[in-house]
Amino acid sequence: MGISPKCDLCKKELEDYGALLFSPPDEEGRTFKNHICIECYNKLKEKYKIMKPIKRMQIGKNGLSEAFVEQVRKIFENENVVKISILKTACRNKEDAEKMAQNLVGALGEKFDYKLVGYVMTVIKFRKVQRSLLP
Ligand SMILES: [Zn+2]
Numbered sequence: 001m002g003i004s005p006k007c008d009l010c011k012k013e014l015e016d017y018g019a020l021l022f023s024p025p026d027e028e029g030r031t032f033k034n035h036i037c038i039e040c041y042n043k044l045k046e047k048y049k050i051m052k053p054i055k056r057m058q059i060g061k062n063g064l065s066e067a068f069v070e071q072v073r074k075i076f077e078n079e080n081v082v083k084i085s086i087l088k089t090a091c092r093n094k095e096d097a098e099k100m101a102q103n104l105v106g107a108l109g110e111k112f113d114y115k116l117v118g119y120v121m122t123v124i125k126f127r128k129v130q131r132s133l134l135p
Contacts, residue, residue, distance in 0.1 A: 008034035018042070055082045061089035064100050069107045076108070076125050086119040097121070 007014050008021070018041030023032040036044070055075055059068065075082055084104075086097050101121040105112045114123045 006035075007037035007040055009036055009040040012037060012039075019044075055079050057082060057084045059084060059086045059090040059100065061087070063090050064103055064107075069104060072104065072123070073108060076112075076123075080125050082123050084121050084123060086121065088119075091119070 005014050006012065007018075014035055014037050016038040017035070018038035019036045021034040021036055021044075023034065025031050057068075057072065057075070062068065072082060072084070086100060091097050091100060097119050098116060101114045101116050101123075104121070105114045105123060108123070108125075111126045111128070112123060113126070114121045116122075
């Protein structure tokens with residue numbers, strides 16, 4: 001039995017071999033082997049990444065320190081999303097929270113954006129510079 005020349009996911013010609021994907025066994029205990037191209041494999045990997053638990057951080061009484069920004073930057077080397085809770089010791093009102101989020105994203109760079117819900121900001125890193133995806 002030869003290897004299928006087509007990717008079983010996108011049905012494109014299998015030029016760059018990415019992975020083998022086994023289906024769960026059917027009633028008769030048979031599993032099906034799917035051949036996946038490198039492109040589909042990377043897509044699956046990307047999907048899996050998104051399903052990883054989101055990293056969480058807190059801004060406490062030290063506020064938005066340089067050390068904190070550096071910590072966030074480090075985390076974004078491996079993550080695309082980080083949730084940051086702003087504790088009461090770090091800000092008194094919504095305007096402070098908004099300012100803090102803006103300052104943080106400003107310090108991180110152009111590829112970042114945030115969404116603030118209550119006192120929790122979700123910071124997102126884009127692969128390319130692309131603002132205002134979030135409301
Ligand atoms: Zn494919």
